[in-house]
Amino acid sequence: MQAIIADRNQSVAGDRKKFRRLALSAARFYKFLDWFIPASIRADTATLQRTRMFLISHLFGPFLGNTITMYLLLIGHADRAWWVLAGAIDIFWAYPFVLRWTGKITPLALVSVQNLIFAILWGCYQYGGLNSPFMPWLLTVPLLAFFYLGPSPKLRLLVLAVIAANLVAFYAIYSVGDGFPMNIPLSQLTGIGIISTLCAAIYVSMMALYYGKIVASQSELERKVRNDLAISRELERARLEAERANRAKSEFLAKMSHELRTPLNAVIGYSEMLLEEMEGPGREQQQTDLKKINDAGQHLLSLITDVLDFSKLEAGKMDLFRESFDLDVFVDEIVAACREDIARNRNQLTIDCPDKLGAIEGDTAKLRRAVLNLMNNAAKFTQDGRITLSVARDRDRLTVAVADTGIGIATEDLPNLFQNFGEAVGATDSKYGGTHLGLALTQKLCRLMGGDVVVESTLGKGSRFTVTVPTGAAGNHDAGVETPHPAVVSNADAAKHGPILAVDDDPEVLNLVRRMLERHGYATAVATNGVDALAMARAIKPSLILLDILMPEPDGWQTLDALKGDPELRQCPVVLLTVSDDFQRGRAHGAAGHLQKPIEQEALVETIRRFAPAGAPAPRQVQPETQWAAVS
Numbered sequence: 001m002q003a004i005i006a007d008r009n010q011s012v013a014g015d016r017k018k019f020r021r022l023a024l025s026a027a028r029f030y031k032f033l034d035w036f037i038p039a040s041i042r043a044d045t046a047t048l049q050r051t052r053m054f055l056i057s058h059l060f061g062p063f064l065g066n067t068i069t070m071y072l073l074l075i076g077h078a079d080r081a082w083w084v085l086a087g088a089i090d091i092f093w094a095y096p097f098v099l100r101w102t103g104k105i106t107p108l109a110l111v112s113v114q115n116l117i118f119a120i121l122w123g124c125y126q127y128g129g130l131n132s133p134f135m136p137w138l139l140t141v142p143l144l145a146f147f148y149l150g151p152s153p154k155l156r157l158l159v160l161a162v163i164a165a166n167l168v169a170f171y172a173i174y175s176v177g178d179g180f181p182m183n184i185p186l187s188q189l190t191g192i193g194i195i196s197t198l199c200a201a202i203y204v205s206m207m208a209l210y211y212g213k214i215v216a217s218q219s220e221l222e223r224k225v226r227n228d229l230a231i232s233r234e235l236e237r238a239r240l241e242a243e244r245a246n247r248a249k250s251e252f253l254a255k256m257s258h259e260l261r262t263p264l265n266a267v268i269g270y271s272e273m274l275l276e277e278m279e280g281p282g283r284e285q286q287q288t289d290l291k292k293i294n295d296a297g298q299h300l301l302s303l304i305t306d307v308l309d310f311s312k313l314e315a316g317k318m319d320l321f322r323e324s325f326d327l328d329v330f331v332d333e334i335v336a337a338c339r340e341d342i343a344r345n346r347n348q349l350t351i352d353c354p355d356k357l358g359a360i361e362g363d364t365a366k367l368r369r370a371v372l373n374l375m376n377n378a379a380k381f382t383q384d385g386r387i388t389l390s391v392a393r394d395r396d397r398l399t400v401a402v403a404d405t406g407i408g409i410a411t412e413d414l415p416n417l418f419q420n421f422g423e424a425v426g427a428t429d430s431k432y433g434g435t436h437l438g439l440a441l442t443q444k445l446c447r448l449m450g451g452d453v454v455v456e457s458t459l460g461k462g463s464r465f466t467v468t469v470p471t472g473a474a475g476n477h478d479a480g481v482e483t484p485h486p487a488v489v490s491n492a493d494a495a496k497h498g499p500i501l502a503v504d505d506d507p508e509v510l511n512l513v514r515r516m517l518e519r520h521g522y523a524t525a526v527a528t529n530g531v532d533a534l535a536m537a538r539a540i541k542p543s544l545i546l547l548d549i550l551m552p553e554p555d556g557w558q559t560l561d562a563l564k565g566d567p568e569l570r571q572c573p574v575v576l577l578t579v580s581d582d583f584q585r586g587r588a589h590g591a592a593g594h595l596q597k598p599i600e601q602e603a604l605v606e607t608i609r610r611f612a613p614a615g616a617p618a619p620r621q622v623q624p625e626t627q628w629a630a631v632s
Contacts, residue, residue, distance in 0.1 A: 015355075021200075021280050036096040037118050039102035053107050053147045057207060058095045058112065064199040065089040065119070068134075071192050081126040087117035089414035106155070109148035113159055117141055117166045124169065129180030132195030132373045138163075141628055147207055229401040229541065249311070260304050262506055265295040269512045272601050273519070299404040301598060306437045309369075320449065325364040327357035327398075331391055331478040332370055341379040342387055349406075353391035358469040360398060363449055367400075367469060370445045370453070373438040374465045382406030385462070398471045404466040408455040417455060418443040442467075469506045499523035500612065501542035503533040503559065504577060509597075513546060514592035516601045522608060530559035546595070549578035557589060564590040 029378030033055050034042060041047050069086045074077065092112070097107055120141070123134030144158035174180065230590050271294040278286045310320040331353060371389075376386045380622065385405035392399045409417065418439050439453075440471060442465075446453045500522050502513045507528065514524040525540055527533040529551060537545060545563065549556030556576065563569045572591035586594050592611050 036100045037072065038100065040103055041105060047105065049510070050150050052189055054099070054109060054112070055536050056106065057095050057144060057147070057203075058092045061203055062089050062092045064203050065092075067199055068123070068192060068196055071186075075184075077190065078184065081122070081181075081183060082532060083364050085119060085123055085126070088115060088122060091115065095443075106149065109145075110158070110162075112148070112157075113141060113145050114162060114166075116144065116162055117163060121166060121170045125180060126174070127192070128184070129174075129191050131189075131191055131576065133196035136197055140200060143204065144207070145534065148474075165220070166428070171550075172327060256275075261301070261597045262509065264297050264301050266508055266512060268294060268301065268598045269516065269601065271297065271600055273515065276519075280433050297598070306441055310437055313448065314442070318448060320363045321365065321587075322358050323362055324361050327391065327393070330368065331357070331366060331389070334375065334389065336377040337372055338379060345379060345383045347379060347382050347384070348386045349386040350386060352388055357393060358390060360393065362469060362471065366445045367467075368450060370467055371402070371440045373442045374453075374467070377465075378402050378404035378406065378439055382462070396466055396471055399466060399468050400465060403462065403468040405462040408459040408461050408463055409455070410459045414455060414457065418453075419538055426535055457541070497526050498540040498542050499613050500544045500546065500608065501527065501533065501537055501540065502527045502546040502577075503527045503530070503551075503556075504546075504548040505529060509548070509577075513604070515598065516599075516604055517608065520605050520608075530554035530556070530562070534562055534566070536561065537572070541568075542572060544608060545572055545574045546577050547571050547574050547591075551574055557585075560586075560591060562587050575607055575611065 037048065037051050039079075041051050048240040052383050066086070066089055069082065069089060072082055072085075092115070095112055097109060099105060102108065106392060106443075117138075120134050120137045123137075124130070124132035125133065134138060139371045141163055143157065145156065149159065220270055271290050275287060275290050275294065286427040309318065328349060331351065335349065335351065339349065353547070375387070375389065383406070387405075388401075388403040389402070390399075390401040442522050443453050446467055446469060449469045452469065453467045455463060455465050457463035500517055502524060503526070504513070505528050510528070514526060517524045522618055525542065527537055529535050531554065532547070533547070547556050547560060547563075551559070554562070556578070562573055562578075563572070563574060574590070575593040575595055576586050576591050577595050593607055595607060
């Protein structure tokens with residue numbers, strides 16, 4: 001069995017060697033032919049094949065034709081007619097050079113056909129007339145014309161017309177004269193007849209074989225094209241399936257985001273309010289427990305946000321929201337947000353930036369997210385060390401650097417540092433934990449803003465991450481689109497308005513928002529759907545509307561459009577409450593602001609103070625049912 005397999009392998013190897021030799025010989029032959037073909041013809045595959053057939057016919061055909069002239073010479077008939085015939089045959093060798101010089105295949109092919117017809121009819125007239133052994137060659141003329149000129153009907157008809165005209169002229173010359181000259185007796189034409197017929201058969205076979213090879217190669221090409229088309233259709237189906245799966249994933253993530261953020265809204269919101277109520281002596285343990293609940297909720301919220309944002313970035317569905325913001329305030333917010341995490345590991349924070357950085361235009365939320373990721377990483381991987389936040393700007397670039405004296409990163413790990421889930425491995429992974437999305441998310445956010453993040457690190461000595469982003473109207477996500485400015489209500493107008501209207505289909509969210517606002521002295525009205533919200537807004541003339549987006553029909557966008565289309569409510573500021581970050585879409589629909597769930601009490605109160613600084617006070621706790629009955 002092994003011997004059979006060995007013989008089989010040896011045979012296959014031998015076949016492969018023969019195939020390579022044949023392929024190499026064919027390549028050399030085509031290289032020789034292509035020397036005569038101008039580049040303009042080589043660019044067209046169909047014309048190239050016809051031109052190669054033309055060259056094969058004219059380079060090798062005269063050898064077959066000259067066997068007849070050599071026979072005539074050997075039998076002693078090298079007269080004037082012989083010289084004309086030999087010249088008509090030999091001139092075919094000049095056509096390849098004329099082709100190389102002129103680059104005109106079609107006119108040259110027509111001239112060649114006429115030349116061949118002349119040589120055939122001249123041989124017939126001089127050597128045997130209608131019984132001449134040259135007559136079979138006349139059958140090759142239409143075939144060669146088909147090979148040379150391609151499928152053009154006009155050119156084929158032209159060749160047939162040329163053949164007919166030559167036959168008419170041949171007959172006219174025969175009729176005018178005394179018949180055919182007897183340069184050679186018919187008895188001596190037997191040998192030349194056999195030679196002529198054999199040469200014509202070889203000539204036609206040679207051209208037919210080459211044409212068959214072309215047809216076979218075209219059939220193979222067509223088969224490959226069909227296979228490619230089938231693969232293309234499969235790829236298209238796979239692409240559509242992937243798009244459907246991606247849409248399903250996006251819908252699933254959006255739904256899960258809503259379902260996860262809704263209970264987190266209660267966990268974080270109620271724990272914040274309870275923390276305020278637990279202030280005072282003797283309640284340290286309760287404060288500690290509530291702080292742990294709040295921290296756990298914030299951590300879970302951060303994980304959910306990372307996963308959802310990363311999915312959006314990979315799908316290319318996250319947009320930029322550019323606005324003007326103050327860099328000094330931005331730095332203060334960064335420091336305030338991460339100071340506690342930095343102090344937890346007994347680290348010192350150093351701020352290195354000018355006193356007045358001024359204002360820039362950009363997406364402050366995404367930039368804050370990127371820098372906070374770096375600051376949190378530095379706080380997590382540094383103990384009893386120093387973390388330095390450096391901020392600098394020039395005319396069109398902002399540079400934010402975060403340096404630490406922590407564990408550092410090995411040189412071999414730097415190339416894969418920003419890959420998904422590539423933040424830490426091995427001992428670092430088990431000691432520090434984490435989802436390993438922070439750095440990958442930071443890089444994608446920076447590149448979305450038209451910038452980038454780079455790292456310098458030494459193992460055991462620390463790391464330095466540098467974020468660089470444009471400070472002007474950079475990027476191409478919404479370039480050239482003018483963003484509407486929010487309609488901020490003045491104190492005088494707000495004093496004339498009623499309470500704050502909160503709209504959400506979740507009663508728990510409404511209860512939490514109402515309690516947060518009434519703790520700060522704001523009267524609140526609530527509605528659980530868009531229809532009730534419009535009726536209530538027309539009745540109470542609210543100073544501000546807090547509107548959830550993900551509601552049953554009509555949804556938040558439809559309700560927002562209806563509010564902005566009402567002349568009496570158009571000037572009332574609307575702040576969106578949503579799990580998404582559709583800042584740009586909200587501005588386009590006329591929203592004044594955006595609060596992302598879970599709602600933080602401090603952010604909610606700050607938004608109220610911004611857009612409704614003199615809203616109606618709440619002298620007493622009012623239940624939602626009582627409020628609605630009062631305005632019905």
